[in-house]
Amino acid sequence: MTTVFPDATAIKPSVQRSEPMLVAMRDPAADRTAVEWAAARAAALDAPLTVLHAIADPSLMPPGRLYGDEVIAGRVMVSREASRVSHRYPGLRVSTYLHCGDVVEALLGLSTAAPMIVVGADRKDPSSGEFKGSVALQVALNSATPVAVVPPGYGYQTGSGQARGGVVVGVDGSDVSRIALMRAAEEAQSAGMALTVVTALGSSPQRMAVGASPMLLAVRTRYPDLIVSWIVDDLHTPVEALALYGAGSDLLVIGRHGSGARSAMSLGSVTHTLLLEPPCPTLVLTRRELEPAEDSPTRAAERMNVH
Structure with missing residues (x-):
């Protein structure tokens, strides 16, 4: 296991966003952690936040229940939650959105305009241990x-877990992981945190041998003040390693699928497993971010190390 610590001091820049982040609130108790996390992030970035709640389609309502009452209850619930976070984070611009229909359809329909969607992890049935629904997985996939x-319970848990903090990203040498690395570096720089890069057993040795040095240099070129640790874990599988180093962290960044994915239209096995029980808030990159320009310092750094 190898760790690299460049000498640097993190600097937190001022970041402002105009597009509203979107957080889903399906249940006021179970999803409060997700709303709290989204509100804290939006406040830190000076970005607006929209709290979304969906009620079932009228055709799915049980006999004897008035749909109007469901609409009113939904509006009251989402309005109370918006008021709560507005009071907790003065200055945060919060709006609400009540959707009549499927929550996944609502989130996907708004996904092209939002800079980020925040959802709570899919919940387990306490008696059977089976997951109740797959909202997080469906949204992450589409x-x-x-x-x-x-x-x-993130942010409220105490116990024997290791308190690491910072941003963690999994890298396997693929193009998707390189994009995830740059996004993770951006997240860490914006939040004034350190970045931990994890390469685990199962990643292609040939790909990593060629790609690791240029990727690290690209990060150092774009974010010279960022503290970066690169860990090569030869004791754990990728899922185990990311779960281990993600526990206690502020954010884990992963691609929708890694180098072993059979199709770009499906979640990779590592991503799928981690999203079922995420070790910390986990950011899944679901669209290919803009590549650096050919004459950018990042591209120049990569070319220098490849040749």
């Missing part, structure tokens, strides 16, 4: 914008 999946 969204046009990055999706953050927040585990229940």
Whole structure:
């Protein structure tokens, strides 16, 4: 296991966003952690936040229940949650959105305009242990914008878990992981945190041998003040390594699929497993971010190290 620590001091820049982030609130108790995380992030970035709640289609309502009452209850619930976070984060611009229909359809329909979608992790049935629904997985698979999946109780848990903090990203040498690395570096720089890059057993040795040095130099070129640690873990599988180093972290960044994916239209096995039980708020990159220009310092750094 190898770790690299460049000497640097992180600097937190001023970041402003105009597009509203989108957070889904399906249940006021179970999804409060996701709303809290989204509100804290939006406040830190000076970005607006939209709290979305969906109620079932009228055709799916049980006999004897008035749909109007469901609409009113939904509006009251989402309005109360918006008021709560507005009070907790003064200055945060919060709006609400009530959708009549499927929550996944609502989130995907708004995903092209939002810079990020935040959802709570899919919940388990306490008696059977089976997952109740797959909202997080479906949104992560089909969204046009990055999706953050927040585990229940994040930020409120105490115990024997290791407190690391910072941003963690999994890198396997693929193009997708290189994009994830640059996004993770941006997230860490914006939040004034350190970045931990994890390469685990199962990644292609040939690809990593060629790509690791240029990728690290690209990060150092674009973010010279960022503290970066690169860990090569030869003891754990990718899922185990990311779960280990993600525990106690502020954010884990992963691609929708890695180098072993059979199809770009499906979640990779590592991503799928991590989203079922995320070790910390986990950001899934669901669209290919803009590549650096050919004459940019990043491209120049990569060319210098390849040749």
